[in-house]
Amino acid sequence: MSSAATLPRLVRHALPALQTHLLSPQWREPRIGIVHLGIGNFHRAHQALYTEEAMLAAGGDWGICGVTLQGDVGKRDALMAQQGLYSVVERGPHGAKVTVVRALREVLAMPHDRTALFARLADPLIRIVSLTVTEKGYCRDPKTGEVALDDPAVAHDLAHPLEPRTVPGILVAALRERRDGANGEPFTVLSCDNLAHNGAALRQVVCSFAQQADPELADWIAARVAFPSTMVDRIVPATTEAERTTVADTTGYQDAAPVPCEPFRQWVIEDRFPGGRPAWDAVGAQLVVDVTPFELAKLRMLNGTHSTLAYLSMLGGFDTIDAAVSHPAMRNLIHAMMTQEIAPTLTMPASFDVLAYRDALLERYANPALKHRCAQIAMDGSQKIPPRLLATIAARIDAGQTFTRLALAVAAWMMFLQAHADDGMRYEISDPLASRLQALAASAHGEPQALMDALLSVREVFPANLTDLPEFRKALQHALQLLHEKGARGAIAASL
Structure with missing residues (x-):
């Protein structure tokens, strides 16, 4: 058994030695085309893996910028010290399979990296902003489905629109910049949370927040921004020391941020992406009219x-x-x-x-x-x-x-x-x-x-x-x- 602390860190120059743990030896470093809010274990074992497979199947600049929303600089620093690399440890009845994922190119932590995040969101190369922030991250009034105006964080964002803390505040501020930018094109907002009709639910929250701040912007979002719904499924437990040990013993490298998961996965996506999307349908995702x-x-x-x-x-x-x-x-x-x-x-x-x-x-x-x-x-x-x-x-x-x-x-x-x-x-x-x-x-x-x-x-x-x-x-x-x-x-x- 290896002592993980004495092993070299998982970084990109180690990839040639990890061929058996890569989805494919073929790889062109993509530019960043997706910003993902809520860079937790589920995203890294699910959408990020599908996205890397889609780029391997059909190309495209769909590298991911992951964002932590709870001021978690520890996760940001651990992943960036590994240049965005991490391991997915797929645990089934017959043992563990370790895959090193390369699709994550950047990790930012709010509020520390607010300037960098909004510069990234303003970039026309960003065509999708996806989310796994759990139900409570939507700041949603359960009675009306609109933004919860009695939430202190929402009140803060309405009073300080350039310093948002909440998901609706961040999205509205970023969409304002996109509307007023050089090409005036929005990004697609893709909810991947376990929330009924998640795309429609997120659209209502965002539009109701924008209505409070800027009714003209709210109208533009309602008319121009796509909020496709999704259904995601994969059991992804919390990381334990067992995953770090498994990665060290299997690869010979130290990974500070491995992710355990089951072999099964499923992703059903409403196919509405005006700005384009990765070829997720080529690697097992179901693109449908109605999720x-x-x-x-x-x-x-x-x-x-x-x-x-x-x-x-x-x-x-x-x-x-x-x-x-x-x-x-x-x-x-x-x-x-x-x-x-x-x-x-x-x-x-x-x-x-x-x-x-x-x-x-x-x-x-x-x-x-x-x-x-x-x-x-x-x-x-x-x-x-x-x-x-x-x-x-x-x-x-x-x-x-x-x-x-x-x-x-x-x-x-x-x-x-x-x-x-x-x-x-x-x-x-x-x-x-x-x-x-x-x-x-x-x-x-x-x-x-x-x-x-x-x-x-x-x-x-x-x-x-x-x-x-x-x-x-x-x-x-x-x-x-x-x-x-x-x-x-x-x-x-x-x-x-």
């Missing part, structure tokens, strides 16, 4: 069951997704949820086999090499529960159908907010509404009915048109009582 069916399948089948696994596991004492799904009763619950409650709510193209998709998801969950932590998936539940679970429940109610297992998932999130597992072990709640949600949960003093009543008052999560339905309240109350009396593992067994 919605694929988006709903992923949100409900994968994301919905992922959240279900996470909250039941946090209560029941499973640390990772593979450990949870290896528990026979849990696996049977998730299988039944997908088959009987989720799949019937979907309308898919004839070429899409929903039950085969179900089986593939269960196989992915069972991958013992990933060790995807349930605590990571459990984060930000107040933003994830509505699209992942409540929308499916609403569809079931509209169809006059039962939703016992979906109700158990929502109830598990409510119990999770008490910040302790069934055995008393405590954990942290990471959520934009954490303090408020925990206070409401604590006010119930462990009583299921009180817990339900307290949390159903949170309109950011539970719309009145759902909470007013007797069948919703009855199913949720039953699930909470079951969890209270039997614990998560007992409730899982009783729900089969």
Whole structure:
């Protein structure tokens, strides 16, 4: 086993020695054509990899400038010390595959590199600005879909338009420069976040922000800027020391920023790119007219069951997704949820086999090499529960159908907010509404009915048109009582 600290750093002059870990030995260093906001693990294991493959397949200047938005100079410095190189460690049941990625050419950190970022965004060579900033990064009012004017960061950006901190503030400031620039051409804005109708949602946020700042600019954005929607899928856990060790042992080089992921990946993209795009369709991405069916399948089948696994596991004492799904009763619950409650709510193209998709998801969950932590998936539940679970429940109610297992998932999130597992072990709640949600949960003093009543008052999560339905309240109350009396593992067994 190599000691990573004593090995040479991964840099571009090392590439000739890494031929077996490259997608292809052929490579022409591209100019930068994409700025990506939110240069986290998911982007680097998904869109960046597709983009390098697309350039290898069909050429083009689609090098990536990645941007951290949380002042994370550590990530910027680590990646730039490696000249943008990093490793993707694909972990499957039969071992790990290490690929060194070259598409990332520059990394900037906001607010430190604001001048450099806006110079880059003003460059006509930039034809796409893509994003993976999670739901909370959109600064979106969940009730209206428009920009959240009560967000202090949004208020700052409206008052200081040349010093934006938020995603809508940055995009509007950059689009103003593009409109007023030499050729007056915008870039395409490409959301790659797990957000329903993500392109349309981002367009509404950006246009509503611009309307507050400059109505003429808002009209120009609405008329000229494309916001295609996407559906992205790949399980990408947080990096651990195990990835650094794997890269060192496999390549003989030290990588400060490797990314673990599963072998599976999927990318469905609405094909609206007035300024052009990489040949993603040549390397496995699906370019379609309407992303919605694929988006709903992923949100409900994968994301919905992922959240279900996470909250039941946090209560029941499973640390990772593979450990949870290896528990026979849990696996049977998730299988039944997908088959009987989720799949019937979907309308898919004839070429899409929903039950085969179900089986593939269960196989992915069972991958013992990933060790995807349930605590990571459990984060930000107040933003994830509505699209992942409540929308499916609403569809079931509209169809006059039962939703016992979906109700158990929502109830598990409510119990999770008490910040302790069934055995008393405590954990942290990471959520934009954490303090408020925990206070409401604590006010119930462990009583299921009180817990339900307290949390159903949170309109950011539970719309009145759902909470007013007797069948919703009855199913949720039953699930909470079951969890209270039997614990998560007992409730899982009783729900089969």
